[in-house]
Amino acid sequence: MLPTKPSGMSAGKYVLQANRRRRNGDLDGALTDYEEALRIDPEYARAYTGRGNVRWNQGDLEGALADYEEALRLNPKSASAYTGRGNVRYRQGALEGALADYEKALHIDPEYASAYLGRGYVRSAQGDLERALTDYEKALHIDPEYASAYTGRGYVRCRQGDLEGALTDYEEALRIDPKYPLPYLKRGDIYRMKNELEKAIGDYQRYLNLGGGKRYGDREEVEQLIRDLKTRLDKQQS
Numbered sequence: 001m002l003p004t005k006p007s008g009m010s011a012g013k014y015v016l017q018a019n020r021r022r023r024n025g026d027l028d029g030a031l032t033d034y035e036e037a038l039r040i041d042p043e044y045a046r047a048y049t050g051r052g053n054v055r056w057n058q059g060d061l062e063g064a065l066a067d068y069e070e071a072l073r074l075n076p077k078s079a080s081a082y083t084g085r086g087n088v089r090y091r092q093g094a095l096e097g098a099l100a101d102y103e104k105a106l107h108i109d110p111e112y113a114s115a116y117l118g119r120g121y122v123r124s125a126q127g128d129l130e131r132a133l134t135d136y137e138k139a140l141h142i143d144p145e146y147a148s149a150y151t152g153r154g155y156v157r158c159r160q161g162d163l164e165g166a167l168t169d170y171e172e173a174l175r176i177d178p179k180y181p182l183p184y185l186k187r188g189d190i191y192r193m194k195n196e197l198e199k200a201i202g203d204y205q206r207y208l209n210l211g212g213g214k215r216y217g218d219r220e221e222v223e224q225l226i227r228d229l230k231t232r233l234d235k236q237q238s
Contacts, residue, residue: 011041018050022057030054045075052084059215061088079109086118095122113142113149120152129156147177155186163190181212185222192225197233201226 009017018033034051037044052067065088071081086101099122105115120135133156139149154169167190173183188203204226213219 009036011037011044011047014040015044015047015050018047018054022050022054027054027057043074045071045078045081048074049078049081049084052081056084056087059217061091064088077108079105079112079115082108083112083115083118086115086122090118090121090125095125098122111142113139113146116142117146117149117152120149120156124152124156124159129159132156145176147173147180147183150176151180151183151186154183158186158190163193166190179210181207181210181215184210185212185216192229197229197236201229201233204229 014033014037018030018037021027021030021033031051031054034047034054037047038051041047048067048071052064052071055061055064055067065085068081068085068088071078072085075081082101082105086098086105089095089098089101099119102115102119102122105112106119109115116135116139120132120139123129123132123135133153136149136153136156139146140153143149150169150173154166154173157163157169158166167187170183170187170190173180174187184203184207188200188207191197191200191203204222207213208219208222208226213222
């Protein structure tokens with residue numbers, strides 16, 4: 001276990017430690033380290049971006065947005081901060097603003113997989129499925145182990161009617177990251193469409209157990225869906 005406040009650490013080392021904590025799922029520990037980095041160096045753009053990422057993971061969109069804005073004030077060439085702000089804007093429904101941020105990130109770093117992912121989300125939401133598919137595939141070309149990009153591509157394939165291709169993508173996402181809730185939700189949708197109700201119920205329950213309902217704000221909706229599917233299943237079996 002990483003120590004909370006090793007003596008003599010620089011702001012940069014706190015950020016590196018915070019990044020490791022965040023990757024390991026220790027969001028509270030990561031937040032503490034980013035804040036310690038900012039106490040040491042209040043002008044450290046990477047620490048604001050990192051703290052914004054933690055706040056994003058915690059569902060604090062306004063706090064995340066404030067951190068990304070500050071990071072961009074300090075470093076207007078931060079692809080990661082533009083992408084982070086784009087993610088917040090996308091979640092808030094500001095699709096054009098999100099698209100502009102992803103475009104800026106890709107202008108700074110044309111190999112930034114997360115920006116392709118975000119732009120794919122926006123294009124998918126706008127109904128531009130072919131270009132969304134291209135963005136997800138660019139993200140996967142850069143990072144072949146990118147679970148979110150497989151999930152995004154799976155969603156596009158599902159909307160295009162390619163259910164088997166979508167299932168393959170969701171299963172690849174879960175191979176890479178079995179604790180990523182969203183592929184369970186999307187795979188559950190396909191099982192529901194195929195009338196494989198037990199599998200659908202199992203995937204929706206896994207989605208909730210992994211915190212997907214809280215993270216994406218649809219817990220009550222998914223719980224109701226599970227109840228409805230159980231009722232349908234009981235009728236089929238009676």
